[in-house]
Amino acid sequence: METNGAEQRRLLQSAASAGCGVERTLKVLDGKWTTLVVRELLSGPKRFGELRTALGSPSAKTLTDRLRALEHQRILTRTVHAEVPPRVVYRLTEQGESLSEVLYAMLRWGEEHPLTES
Secondary structure, three states: OOOOHHHHHHHHHHOOOOOOHHHHHHHHOOOHHHHHHHHHHOOOOEEHHHHHHHOOOOOHHHHHHHHHHHHHOOOEEEEEEOOOOOEEEEEEOHHHHOOHHHHHHHHHHHHHOOOOOO
8 A cells, every 4th residue: 555644644643543444553563573583484384482582581480471372372383393302393374474574664764763862
């Protein structure tokens, strides 16, 4: 959806109701770790330990909770391979892959607007 700045503002103002697309997106990308999990999986499937290392070692409980929430929302799939020890692989669904544009917009904005020191 290619739009200019004025058209984007108009669309955002008209979407200012409860349950709008912005609100639904925020519910999916709820919290720091959730967004970063999606970012990491955009490069391909990963195991739990690979994700944890790439993210800077969030607690196992926090990462498990975020992965379960994303699986419930059909953003990713969890595949358990019948091996000893069991191998679990997480992969974005098509719906999860569609978040790449949102994360790319966040990347661009973050690079164009560096944090100011407090």
